[in-house]
Amino acid sequence: MDSQWLEQCREGDILAIEKMVHLYQKDIFRLAFSILDNYDEAEDSTQEIFLAALRTLDSFRGDSAFKTWLFSISINVCRSRLRRNKNRNNVLQTLQNLFQLQGGNEYPENEVIKNEADTEIWLAIRSLNNKHRIPLILRYYHDLSVIDIAAVLGIPPGTVHSRLNHARNKLHALLKDE
Amino acid sequence: MTRITHKQAQKYMHLNADKLLQEGQRAELEEHLRECASCLALSERLNALDHRLKKVFHARWDNQDGPEMNIPATIRSPNRRVSTTNRFMMGLKFLAGTVLLLVLVVASDTLFSKLKTSSISNSIATGSPTAPITTFTPRPQPYNGLIAFDSNKTGNFEIYTMHMDGSDETNLSNNPGQDILPEWSPDGKRIAFMSDRNGYNNIYTMNSDGSELSQLSQNDDFVWAFTWSPDGKQIAYETSPSQVYSGQIGIGVMNADGSGKIKLTGNLESGTFLSWSPDSQKIVYHAQDLGSDQNFSNSAIYIINADGTNKMKLLDADNNVMIKWEDAQHFYALISSVQIYRFSTDGTPAELVASYEIPISSMFGSGQNIYYIEKISDTWFWHHLEGATTTSGSIWPSFSSKCQSYQKDLYLNDASNWPSPNGEFGLVNVSCFEGVSLFYYLNADGTMIKLLFKDPIPLYNLGTSWSPDGKYVTVEMGSFETAKVDLYFIDMERTLLDPSLRPIRLTTDNARINQAVWQPQP
Structure with missing residues (x-):
């Protein structure tokens, strides 16, 4: 993304914005999907992320790669959705307990992974909390370096590395025990 | 194995x-x-x-290319709002800037009249360097302190002083021995230095005009180094059991007149002086036990009262420790470049604040402005220490690409001389292999970096010292080929305003200048 494009985006040039969206839409959707683990949520988030990016484009100073900056926004948007989901799930759980309802599948995509050979590791990944799961996804799926993950998450690289260590050790232990 | x-x-x-x-x-x-x-x-x-x-x-996500929706179309309408909002905000910012400018003009007009009798404007020392410096004023009362340094211009090293414009250079020690390492007492009245004038290294003090010379240590102290206490009443020093360095170092304290010597380390300990507490009441040092096999063990950080009482072991640690004080009761220690602990002087257990597997590049500052830099590959991460926590600040990613605009790779030198006296700004020197130096002025928190001189200086910088008011800097620059080092002067405020300026050369003696230090303001 060169600076001229960004300037045009800042000025509201529709063609420039379309170009930006076209360039990053797939990456951003996959990032949102990999974190939220829900297709519909990821779809909504993708729009939300681009809108947030356009609103805050002035704050992009070119110190980092544009993609890193966009990923940072994406992570923030996804995190706030996860927080909202957690609250919603808490309410649902309470209602289910109250009325002994048979709740729906919390993770509809379980239907998909039933046929996957790596169900075991997938469930182990699921057991990680977001603090450890998100760096793992950024590292092993989006192939970001520790430094880029640090920049995206706004935490020190040493912390990223230690969270990845924790995640790997836990997965290692979980898979060994089964 | x-x-x-x-x-x-x-x-x-x-x-x-x-x-x-x-x-x-x-x-x-x-x-x-x-x-x-x-x-x-x-x-x-x-x-x-x-x-x-x-x-x-x-397998899970590669076939997910996202929805077939047309996001640009979806966001078009909101974007128009965004665009309009941006323009509105720009207009608002412009309006706010204009109003601010008017306020500044009125305020500075009032300020000028007051400055005729007041001290120097401290716009650099306390203002934000990211803001344009528009209120530069002439200096009604320039700093009039002395700069002390040692030089071998007469064939052996002597202690000299001069004013910041290079005037009134005076040889204070004037002795055939080697007189080196001047250190001002905190009140700026006395200068302590080392001299081997009687065949042994000893600590001496004298007045700022060279009068009232006094020998503080004795020949059998075998002194190696010394540090004034912040209140100037005592001096901590490192000694050796003999004139020849044996690997074992003792730590002692004496009064500023040489009386009341106390040895802090035991006969079977080897110590490294680390720091005085800001209130001069305590000393932090590192020590290890010297076994009968002449090997060291039990390496740890200790704290002790300056009168030699209440020695407490704080933490087992290797002898690679850097101390920065938060206040008189708390300090941070960067240990082995990978862990930062926060200590209390009352000996309560230290708190681990940060821990890395990759060495931390630098820790600098004092009080509430203590930062450390984590450098990984090509990216610099700034962290602010706040009590027992650390917050992440600026990030300089892809730093070498940023430096391409400066035409040189940026290797930040020893951080010990970075910070201005108030700890908010720093002068970073970059020495390049081509034998040139670049100087950068930066915010201590990493939010701004600015090249000071538009053209590189064709010399190496070997030492930096700030004036007490944070407005001027001396640098010791020379060439490794000739081994000659001269003293140069930088007026920070003027140089920031005019990048075409060059450092002003204060000495032209074709000699070796060492350890230039500014006289504290009484």
């Missing part, structure tokens, strides 16, 4: 998984894995886990 332990090997495996393993470490790991079957098995399992993670993630 491999050089690393099983634990280190496991650490290296994880570093390798994150592509952080350095070449030397890789060789050590490979050597270890050749000889340790259990670690090799673990390494293979970790590699297998990496492979499975990538496989499961890609």
Whole structure:
């Protein structure tokens, strides 16, 4: 993304914005999907992320790669959705307990992974909390370096590395025990 | 027998998984894995886990290209709002800027009249360097203190003073011995220095005009180094059991007149002086026990009252410690470049504030402005220490590409002389292999960096010292070919305004200048 494009985006040039969206839409959707683990949520988030990016484009100073900056926004948007989901799930759980309802599948995509050979590791990944799961996804799926993950998450690289260590050790232990 | 332990090997495996393993470490790991079957098995399992993670993630998400929706069309309408909002905000910012400018004009007009009799404007020392410096004023009362330094211009090293414009250069020590390392007393009235004038290194003090010379240590103290207490009443010093360095160092304290000597370390201890507490009541030092086999053990950080009482062991640690004080009761220690602990002087257990596997580049500042920099590959991460926590600040990613605009790679030199006296700004010197120096002025928190002189200085910088008001800097620059070093002067405020300025050369003696230090303001 060169600076001229960004300037045009800042000025509201529709063609420039379309170009930006076209360039990053797939990456951003996959990032949102990999974190939220829900297709519909990821779809909504993708729009939300681009809108947030356009609103805050002035704050992009070119110190980092544009993609890193966009990923940072994406992570923030996804995190706030996860927080909202957690609250919603808490309410649902309470209602289910109250009325002994048979709740729906919390993770509809379980239907998909039933046929996957790596169900075991997938469930182990699921057991990680977001603090450890998100760096793992950024590292092993989006192939970001520790430094880029640090920049995206706004935490020190040493912390990223230690969270990845924790995640790997836990997965290692979980898979060994089964 | 491999050089690393099983634990280190496991650490290296994880570093390798994150592509952080350095070449030397890789060789050590490979050597270890050749000889340790259990670690090799673990390494293979970790590699297998990496492979499975990538496989499961890609299987799960690679075929998800996202919805068929037209996001640009969806966001078009909101974007018009965004665009309008941006323009509105720009207009608002412009209006606010205009109003601010008017306020500044009115305020500065009032300020000018007051400045005729007041001290120098402290716009650099306290203002934000990111804001344009528009209120530069002439200096009604220039700093009139002295700069002390040692020089071998007469054939042997002597202690000199001069004013910041290079005037009134005076040889204060004037002795055939080697007189070196001047240190001003905190009140700016006395200068302490080392001299071997009677065949042994000793600490001396004298007035700022060279009068009232006094020898503080004795020949059998075998002094190696010294540091004034912040209140100027005492001097801590390091000694050796003999004139020849044996590896064992003792730490002592004496009154500023040489009386009341106390040895803080025992006969079977070897110490390293680390720091005075800001209230001059305590001394932090590192010590290790010297065994009968002449090997050291029990390496730890200690704190002791300056009168030699209440010695407390604070933490086991290697002898690689940097101290920064938060206040008189708390300090941070960067240990072995990878861990930062926060200590209390009352001996309560230290709190681990930060821990890394990759060495921290620098820790600097004092009080509430203590920062450390984590440098990984090409990116610099700034962290602010706040009590027992650390907050992440500026990030300088892809730093070499940023430096291309400065035409040189940026290697930040020793951070000990970075900060201005108020700790908010720093002068960073970059020495390049071509024999030139670049100077950068930066915010201590990493939010701004600015090249000071538009053209590189064709000399190496060997030492930096700030004036007490944070407005001026002296640098000791020279050429390694000639081994000659001269003293140069930088007016920070003027140089920031006019990058075409050059450092002003204060000495022209074709000699070696050392340790220039500014006289504290009484």
